[in-house]
Amino acid sequence: MQTFGLKTSYLFSPQLLGKYPQIATEFSSALIGNDKECSQIYAPEIDWYLSNSNASDEIKLENIHRFLQTRLSIFDNAPYKEYSLNVPNTLAIIGNDNELTQDFIKEAKDFQCTLILPSSISHISGQLGDFKAILHSGEEIGFAQATLFIQDDNLPKFLGIVSAGDFGSAKDILELLSSRVGTYTYKTTTLYNSHICQYHQRRPDSNGEGYCHKCVNVCPTFGVTKNDSLMELNFSQLDCMGCGGCIATCPTGALDFASFSIEVMIEALRYYQDTTILLIPEIFLDTLKDIALPSHISPLIIPREKFPSEVHFLSMLQESNHSMIFYSPIISRPSFEAIKLVNDIYEAICGTKAIFVAQDNQVLQTLWDKPTTLPHYSYTPSPKEPRRKHFAERLRYLVKDNDFGRVESGASGEMIRYGKIHIDESKCTLCNSCVGACNVDCLTANSKEFALQYNPSLCTTCGYCIPSCPEDALRLELSGIELNPSWFETHTLAKDELFECVECGKPFATKKSIEKIKAVIAPHFLGDSAKLRTIECCSDCKVKIMFENI
Structure with a gap:
C-alpha cells in the first residue's frame, strides 16, 4: 500500500513528483488519497x-x-476510537393524531411507525437505537428514532430525534433517518482531562452550579452535560455533533478535539x-x-x-x-x-x-x-500542557521586553476571559487555601520564602479561589491581558515570616496566622495566662502546658 495516492488527469512533471517520493500517481491502494475507491482515507x-x-x-x-x-x-x-451500534427501523411519531402526522406515517413505508400523543408522555430517555417513552399510564414504548410534530427544545438534542419543523419535506426527514438504520458508526470527538477541568468535583458556587461549565453552555446537543450533584461532566460521543464549540471555550485545555x-x-x-x-x-x-x-x-x-x-x-x-x-x-x-x-x-x-x-x-x-x-x-x-x-x-x-499596553478579553469576556487576582496583604495569613483551590498553578506557595505567588498569564479567572479564602482577601479583576514582561512573571502577592514556639523555639506557623488566631481567641482567654501562652506554642508544647496546669 502506498502512503499517499494522487489520481488526476492533471500531469505533473517527473522532476516535480521526484521531490515527493511518498506520492504515487499510479496505485491500487493508498493510505491517503483523492480516490475514494482506492484510499483508506479520502482527501x-x-x-x-x-x-x-x-x-x-x-x-x-x-x-x-x-x-x-x-x-x-x-x-x-x-x-479517537470508532464505535458502532445497531439501529432498528422503529420510528416514533410524537404528535397529535391529525392529517399531518397520518400523511407522514404513510410516506414512512420503510419504518415501523408508532404514533405517540404528547399528552400521554411522562418522559423520554435513551439513545439512538434504544429510546423509551414512559407514559403516564406506566406503559413503556421503545423506538430507535423519533420525529417530533410538536415544539420541544430539549428532545432534538438527542441524536435520533428530529423536529419536523427543521426540514423542508417529509422526504428530507426520512432520508436522514434511513441513513442511520442498520449499523451506525461514530467516532470519539472530544478528549477530556478531568485533572485540569475547573468544574470536575469542585465546590459549587452560590447558585449551586460550578464555577466553570462553559462547555455545557455552548453545547447544542447532549454531547456534554453536567451533574451538579456530583459536580461531574458527562460526555456522549454518540450525541455529540462534533462541532467543537466546547473546545474553543475551555480555558484550561481540559477539552481537546480528537x-x-x-x-x-x-x-x-x-x-x-x-x-x-x-x-x-x-x-x-x-x-x-x-x-x-x-x-x-x-x-x-x-x-x-x-x-x-x-x-x-x-x-x-x-x-x-x-x-x-x-x-x-x-x-x-x-x-x-x-x-x-x-x-x-x-x-x-x-x-x-x-x-x-x-x-x-x-x-x-x-x-x-x-x-x-x-x-x-x-x-x-509539552504533552497535556495547559492552554494558558x-x-x-x-x-x-511577541512581547519580548516591550510594553504594548493592555488588550481586553474579547467581545463579551464571557467565553474567553483574562484578568488578574488582587490581594489585601494585610488580611492574608498565608493559609494557602487559594493555592489548594487553583488547579492551573497560577497561584503557588513558595515554601522557602514563605510567600504566596501568582502568575497572571496562567490564570483562567475562574474565580474559584475567591470564596476559598477564609479572610476574604482576594479580588478578581477581568482586566484583559497586559502586553508587557511582567504579565508572564511570577509575582509575590503576600509574604510572611515563620513564628517560633515560645517554649522550644521550633518554627511551626507564620506570624500572620498566629496574630490572626490571637485576635480571635485571646479575648476568650483573658485572665488565663497558660491558655494565652498555648496560642504561641507548637502542638507538642501546647499539650505540655495544658497538662502542667491541670
Whole structure:
C-alpha cells in the first residue's frame, strides 16, 4: 500500500513528483488519497484545490503534499476510537393524531411507525437505537428514532430525534433517518482531562452550579452535560455533533478535539511555514466551488468549524509567519472572541490585523491581498500542557521586553476571559487555601520564602479561589491581558515570616496566622495566662502546658 495516492488527469512533471517520493500517481491502494475507491482515507480537498487554484505546478504539488501530511498527522496522532451500534427501523411519531402526522406515517413505508400523543408522555430517555417513552399510564414504548410534530427544545438534542419543523419535506426527514438504520458508526470527538477541568468535583458556587461549565453552555446537543450533584461532566460521543464549540471555550485545555488535537495541529503546521493559510472547515468545501485561488494561498483543511481557540489561531499565525484568512459561514461565539483577542494583540504589537474572516464567497474574494508577513515562532507544547501556558509562551515571544499596553478579553469576556487576582496583604495569613483551590498553578506557595505567588498569564479567572479564602482577601479583576514582561512573571502577592514556639523555639506557623488566631481567641482567654501562652506554642508544647496546669 502506498502512503499517499494522487489520481488526476492533471500531469505533473517527473522532476516535480521526484521531490515527493511518498506520492504515487499510479496505485491500487493508498493510505491517503483523492480516490475514494482506492484510499483508506479520502482527501476531497485535493481535487477541489486542483480545480480552483491558479498556482504553478510546483506550488500546487507543494500544497497537495501539505494536505496529505495534514491527513497523515491526523491518522498518526488523533487518539479517537470508532464505535458502532445497531439501529432498528422503529420510528416514533410524537404528535397529535391529525392529517399531518397520518400523511407522514404513510410516506414512512420503510419504518415501523408508532404514533405517540404528547399528552400521554411522562418522559423520554435513551439513545439512538434504544429510546423509551414512559407514559403516564406506566406503559413503556421503545423506538430507535423519533420525529417530533410538536415544539420541544430539549428532545432534538438527542441524536435520533428530529423536529419536523427543521426540514423542508417529509422526504428530507426520512432520508436522514434511513441513513442511520442498520449499523451506525461514530467516532470519539472530544478528549477530556478531568485533572485540569475547573468544574470536575469542585465546590459549587452560590447558585449551586460550578464555577466553570462553559462547555455545557455552548453545547447544542447532549454531547456534554453536567451533574451538579456530583459536580461531574458527562460526555456522549454518540450525541455529540462534533462541532467543537466546547473546545474553543475551555480555558484550561481540559477539552481537546480528537480529530484535530493540539498535537495534530502542531505537527501539521510544520508543513505550513512561510505560507499564507486559508483555514477552511471541511464541511464547507462544497460552498467554495468555481473560485480562483491565488498562488500564494495555502489552504489548511480542518474537520469542523467551531473548535479554533486563541491558541489555535496564534499557533497558525506564528508557525506560518503570515496573517491568515478564515473562511467559515458559521463562526462560534468562542472563536469569534478568540479572533478579536488575537487581532487586538497583533494590532497593539505589530500594528496590523492578523486574522481576516470571510463568511461568504464574495467577502473571501476581497481578502486575497490582505495577509502580510508576521514574526515567525515555532513552539512545541509539552504533552497535556495547559492552554494558558501554551498561549503565554507564544505571546511572550511577541512581547519580548516591550510594553504594548493592555488588550481586553474579547467581545463579551464571557467565553474567553483574562484578568488578574488582587490581594489585601494585610488580611492574608498565608493559609494557602487559594493555592489548594487553583488547579492551573497560577497561584503557588513558595515554601522557602514563605510567600504566596501568582502568575497572571496562567490564570483562567475562574474565580474559584475567591470564596476559598477564609479572610476574604482576594479580588478578581477581568482586566484583559497586559502586553508587557511582567504579565508572564511570577509575582509575590503576600509574604510572611515563620513564628517560633515560645517554649522550644521550633518554627511551626507564620506570624500572620498566629496574630490572626490571637485576635480571635485571646479575648476568650483573658485572665488565663497558660491558655494565652498555648496560642504561641507548637502542638507538642501546647499539650505540655495544658497538662502542667491541670
